[in-house]
Amino acid sequence: MPSAHSRQQRLADLRHRLTNPQDAYERCRVYPCTNGTTADRGEGLNRLYCRKHIEFYRRHGSYVKRSYGAGELRPYRAGALAWLRAHGDDQSVRLAIAGVRRLYGAAGAPVEAFRLPGKSPGERARAIWAQLRKREVDPLEVLAAWLVVDLRLRDDPQPDRHDEYRRVQVAKLIHRMAGGTHKRWERDRVDGRTEVTELHKHPVSRGRVLRIVGEDTAFACEHLRID
Ligand SMILES: [Zn+2]
Incomplete structure (x- = not known):
C-alpha cells in the first residue's frame, strides 16, 4: 500500500498537470528553444522536439549544429x-x-x-x-x-x-x-x-x-x- 506521502505527491503532480496542460508533453529539448513539442501541439508524435528542430535535424543531422558550408x-x-x-x-x-x-x-x-x-x-x-x-x-x-x-x-x-x-x-x-x-x-x-x-x-x-x-x-x- 502506497505511503501517505507518495499518494500526496501523486495528487500534487496530477493537480499540477491539470492546471498546466502544457507540461503533459513538455517543451522542445533544444536549449533555449521554448516551442512546444509536436506531440504537445497536437501536430505529431514527437515528444522531445518542436517542429522547427525536427526539420533542422532532417537537414543537418544535428539538432543544434548547422551543416558545414x-x-x-x-x-x-x-x-x-x-x-x-x-x-x-x-x-x-x-x-x-x-x-x-x-x-x-x-x-x-x-x-x-x-x-x-x-x-x-x-x-x-x-x-x-x-x-x-x-x-x-x-x-x-x-x-x-x-x-x-x-x-x-x-x-x-x-x-x-x-x-x-x-x-x-x-x-x-x-x-x-x-x-x-x-x-x-x-x-x-x-x-x-x-x-x-x-x-x-x-x-x-x-x-x-x-x-x-x-x-x-x-x-x-x-x-x-x-x-
Ligand atoms: Zn525547438
Whole structure:
C-alpha cells in the first residue's frame, strides 16, 4: 500500500498537470528553444522536439549544429585528394575504392530527376549513386568527401561527434556531386556582347535519403583516416 506521502505527491503532480496542460508533453529539448513539442501541439508524435528542430535535424543531422558550408570544407579537398593519390596502394584506400565501385555497380539505371519525387528514400539513394556512375565521378572524389568531413570535424573547436552528423555532412557533399539541373542560356545583346544566364537547381538535401547515402559511404570508407 502506497505511503501517505507518495499518494500526496501523486495528487500534487496530477493537480499540477491539470492546471498546466502544457507540461503533459513538455517543451522542445533544444536549449533555449521554448516551442512546444509536436506531440504537445497536437501536430505529431514527437515528444522531445518542436517542429522547427525536427526539420533542422532532417537537414543537418544535428539538432543544434548547422551543416558545414562549402567554403568551410573546400580548403581540405586538395589535401585529401593528394593524400589518397599518395596512398593508392594502402589496403584501406583500395578497399574503399572497391566499396564505392560496388555502390556504383549496384545502383541500377539512373532515374530522371523529375521521376524522383514519390520514390522511397532507398530508391533515391541508389539514384544518387547511379548518377555519380553516369557522370563518371572518380570514386576517389567520394573517398575525399569522407576525409574532408573527418578533417573538418577534427579541426572544429565545437564539433558534433555523432555518426549521424558526420554521415549527413558526407552525404550532402555526395548529393552535390550527383548534380542537379544546370541550364545555360546565351543571348546576343545589341552592343555585340553576349549575355549569359545560368540556372543551377539542386534537389533539396534532407531526410532519410541522406542517412542512407551516409551509411553506404561509411560502410565503404570506415577504415579510411589520415594520420
Ligand atoms: Zn525547438
